[in-house]
Amino acid sequence: MNTATREAYGNALVELIEKNEDVVVLDADLAHATKTLKFSQKCPERFFNMGIAEADMIGTAAGLATCGKIPFASTFAVFATGRAFDQVRNTVCYPNLNVKIVGTHAGITVGPDGGSHEAIEDIAIMRSLPNMSVIVPSDDVEARAAVLAAAEMKGPMYLRMARVASPTYHKEDYVFEFGKGELVKDGKDVTIIATGLMVPKAIEAAGALAEEGIDAQVANIHTIKPLDEKMVVECAKKTGRVITVEEATVYGGLGSAVCEVLSDKYPVPIKRIGVQDKFGKSGDADKLLEEYGLTAGKIMETAKELLRE
Amino acid sequence: MKHRRNSDMSNVKEMAKQMRIDIIEEVAAAGSGHPGGSLSVTDIMATLYFDKMNIDPKNPKWEDRDRLVLSKGHVAPALYAALAEKGYFNREDLKTLRKNDSFLQGHPDMKKTPGVDVSTGSLGQGLSIANGMALAGRMNHKDYYVYVILGDGEIQEGQVWEAAMSSAHYKLDHVIAFLDFNGLQIDGTNEEVMNVNPVDEKFRSFGWNVQMIDGHDCDAISAAIDEAKRNIGKPNMIICKTVKGKGVSFMENQVGWHGTAPNAEQAARALEELKAI
Numbered sequence: 062m063n064t065a066t067r068e069a070y071g072n073a074l075v076e077l078i079e080k081n082e083d084v085v086v087l088d089a090d091l092a093h094a095t096k097t098l099k100f101s102q103k104c105p106e107r108f109f110n111m112g113i114a115e116a117d118m119i120g121t122a123a124g125l126a127t128c129g130k131i132p133f134a135s136t137f138a139v140f141a142t143g144r145a146f147d148q149v150r151n152t153v154c155y156p157n158l159n160v161k162i163v164g165t166h167a168g169i170t171v172g173p174d175g176g177s178h179e180a181i182e183d184i185a186i187m188r189s190l191p192n193m194s195v196i197v198p199s200d201d202v203e204a205r206a207a208v209l210a211a212a213e214m215k216g217p218m219y220l221r222m223a224r225v226a227s228p229t230y231h232k233e234d235y236v237f238e239f240g241k242g243e244l245v246k247d248g249k250d251v252t253i254i255a256t257g258l259m260v261p262k263a264i265e266a267a268g269a270l271a272e273e274g275i276d277a278q279v280a281n282i283h284t285i286k287p288l289d290e291k292m293v294v295e296c297a298k299k300t301g302r303v304i305t306v307e308e309a310t311v312y313g314g315l316g317s318a319v320c321e322v323l324s325d326k327y328p329v330p331i332k333r334i335g336v337q338d339k340f341g342k343s344g345d346a347d348k349l350l351e352e353y354g355l356t357a358g359k360i361m362e363t364a365k366e367l368l369r370e
Numbered sequence: 371m372k373h374r375r376n377s378d379m380s381n382v383k384e385m386a387k388q389m390r391i392d393i394i395e396e397v398a399a400a401g402s403g404h405p406g407g408s409l410s411v412t413d414i415m416a417t418l419y420f421d422k423m424n425i426d427p428k429n430p431k432w433e434d435r436d437r438l439v440l441s442k443g444h445v446a447p448a449l450y451a452a453l454a455e456k457g458y459f460n461r462e463d464l465k466t467l468r469k470n471d472s473f474l475q476g477h478p479d480m481k482k483t484p485g486v487d488v489s490t491g492s493l494g495q496g497l498s499i500a501n502g503m504a505l506a507g508r509m510n511h512k513d514y515y516v517y518v519i520l521g522d523g524e525i526q527e528g529q530v531w532e533a534a535m536s537s538a539h540y541k542l543d544h545v546i547a548f549l550d551f552n553g554l555q556i557d558g559t560n561e562e563v564m565n566v567n568p569v570d571e572k573f574r575s576f577g578w579n580v581q582m583i584d585g586h587d588c589d590a591i592s593a594a595i596d597e598a599k600r601n602i603g604k605p606n607m608i609i610c611k612t613v614k615g616k617g618v619s620f621m622e623n624q625v626g627w628h629g630t631a632p633n634a635e636q637a638a639r640a641l642e643e644l645k646a647i
Contacts, residue, residue, distance in 0.1 A: 085509075109505065109540070117498045117532035124502020127480070127488050128510070129433075132502075147492055148529075152499060156480050156489040 063229055066257075067165040067222040069201035071096025073208035074133060078104045081212050085125055087111055087134045089118045095135040095165045095222075115140045119148035119162070126158040131212055137171075138164025138180035138221055142187055153217045154190040161211050162187075165222040167197075168308035169341035169349045170258060172224070179341030185313025187219040188286045194239075195286040197221040197307075197315075199260035200229045203283055206237035214239060221257065223308075225346050228261045242289035248278030251364050252296035252303050256282045256315045259306040259334075259355060266360035277364055285315050290322045297329045302367045304332045308355055311335035330370060332363050379421065382588045385455055386416035390617045390644045392451035392464055398637035400468040403476070406627040408448040410552045410585070410612040411519055417591040418517055419452040427457040430484045436514050437487040437503050441496020442521035442550065443477040444629070449486070450474050458485035494527025496520065497547065501533055504542040515599070518547040523555030526564045531576070537605035538577030545605040546598045550585065552614040554625050573607040585610025617644050 074097060077084040085107045092098040092110060101108035111118040115136055122132035134141070141164040142149065153160045164183055171179045187195050196211070196218060198204035204222060211218050230245070245260065246267050255263035260281045267277040280296055282289065297303055303323065305316035316333030323329060336353055350356055389412050397403040419425075423436040440449050447467065454461045459473075466472035473482040477491030488499050500518040507514050524530065537545050549569060553560055560566045574580045579601045583590040591610070598606035614628070615621030618640040621632075632640055 106509070111536060112532075112539075114529075114532035114536070116495075116529040117501075117536055120495045120498025120529065120533065121502040121505070121536065124439075124488070124499035124504075125506045126502070127437075127499070128503055128506030130502075130506050130509070148495060148498075151492040152489070152495050 063226050064201040065223055065226045066198050066201055066204035067096050067224060069204035070163060070165065070208055070222050071099050073205045074100040075103055076209065077212050080209070081131065083129060083131045084212050085109065085130045085132050087118050087122050087132055089113055089115050089136040089140065091136050095163070097135050115145040116148050119145040119160070120152050122160045123152040123158050126160050131159055131161065133161045133163055135163045135165065137178060138167035138183045139178055142180060142183040142219065146186065150190055154192045157192045157216060159215050161218045161220065163220045163222060166224045167221045168223060168258070169336065169353055170223055170225045170308065170346040171341065172346040172349065173343050175343035176340035181310045181336045181341060183221060184285055184307065184309045184315065185317070188313065188318065192217050193286065194218045194284065196284050197257040198283055199257055199281050200227060200231055202229055202231035202233065202235050203237060206235055207283065210237050210239055223258050227258045230261055230264060237283070240284045240287050240289060242292035243281040243283065244278065245281050246279040248276040249300060250276045251367060252278050252280060252300045253306060253360060253364070254280045254282055254293065254296065254303060254315065254319055255306040256285060258308055262355065262357045263306055263360055265357035266364065269357060269361055270364055275364060275368065282315060285318055288318045288322060290326070293319055293322050294327045297323050297327045301329050303329055304334060304360065304363050304367065306334040306355070306360060309335055311337060330367060332367055334359060334363060379589055379592065382416050382420045385420045386413050386588065387644065387647055388455060389416055389448065389451035391641060392454065392461065393447045394618070394632065394637055394640045394644065396447045396450065396464045396467045397631045398634065399465040400631060402468060402631050403447055404444045404629050405447070405632065406554070406614040406621060406624070407442060407445040407521065407550065407552070409616045409618065409621065410614045411445050411448050411550045412616065413586045413588050414519060414548050414550065414591055414610055415448050415452045417588045419456050421592050422595050423517070424514065427485065430458060434512055434514055437516045439488055439496040439500045439516065439518045440478055440490050441518055442493065442524050443490030446476065446478050449478060453483070453485040456485070493521070493524045494529040497530055497533035497537065500545050500547070501536050501540065501542055504544045505540060507544060515544050515546055518545065520547060520549050522549060522551045522553065522560055522566055522569070523563070525549070525566055525569070534573065534576045534578065541603045542605045543601060543603055546595060547605065547607050549607060549609045550612050551609050552612040554614045554623070554628065556628050558625060570609055577604060578607045579604040580607045580609065582609045582611070585612035586616055617647060619643060
């Protein structure tokens, strides 16, 4: 309970030692932090530390994938998607290879390490690549399920994990359905579409809104690409107002994806909560979330604003 | 099933001659492409495909096959010529290079072209891919070799050196790399643009087994591969001294022929020269 999604990732990899013998794991000198360490200790023959060389790591993963291996390549999100972007683009996505890229320490909740290490653009840039799927688990239960599911699916996939522990709201028997949104709470006045660590915040906000007589529904979009367009449209039709929440830049991520779909299929008023075109910085994760407006309070305030308009 | 390998070196040389003709015809038909480098790697490619590689054109995805990573993907015309002559597809298809709906893309595309082991094109990435293939081979208890062809300008990319470290760290003796050392790149000579020398000492200091040979001598290339296969525990670099544009007098050692297609008259002259060899 209340475990970081990266921790769940590391544990799921250990499960995969037995479950899928084609799974191999690569890291770029961050095994302690990305939590691939346990896998490396239990199954050293299927673990490759590539040193501080993310480009080489992704290329090597691609080579392994051409020979039927299922590589999970792990490092901080900022390096996996930024430093190695060309490798992800040309050597993983272009030939549609079965490489799972796992970026941990995503978003501003990295905290003390500061803006250089806080990926806010990773969702946007990974989403822009053909063949790439993008998954952002919202708690440890979902992270485990998503990693196990990813191992069984073909094709390039980016999985975004957080450094900090967050509330577990899924039950142990939760079934992860790739590409399907999850209606966490039903409601009729407004839909809060959230991803990752912002889902528990959205649930909290919906609870507080209920006390004020506002019936908000909450959708967990763990698969940002391919987006569950049907569900997004249904939410818009039902509540007529949508708020998106993500711990990432508002340019190109979940909010943009929702706007793209709704502007085509069912335009309604939308507010996007996220990082407002600025880099992260050092500090306590919770205080940073306050400062960047990624809180239940901000979601409530935005919902009320939207209902007044 | 083991595909019969042809160890008749006169055939290899014949194939190299035919591949050069194919390359000129392909690039001329496409109206764009990279003839200079394609002609400089031809003898390496011919030796691999017609002497050394354990492959089966009827089963391009055969798990036990040797692999080729054409890291300098822009010399795709040379690879396509080898694949066509080997029987992966028809020689006539070569003329569709770079055209709409062709399965022969400007740079190698494993999803479209039978016999292409991996897509390449963005320079500097092939050695990493080859390392991954070799690691998989080791894990799967396979004995295949992974051949990689790098350009001399290409090794200016930092990733090459990340990968060079990894090949040695993981003792990937089934990686056999070739450096197409023709000394020229788009903007001029290596020395003018960004000096890469001494290439042999660089790779040796990275823990590689290094040989330096004439990259147009198919016998020497073949012997160097045999020598590389005898070496245990280290990756292999065969530095091939080559001539960009080899075989066509007006293209030889001319930077301008890096990425320019010959017009009809130039192509005719080039073909005349190549056929007379």
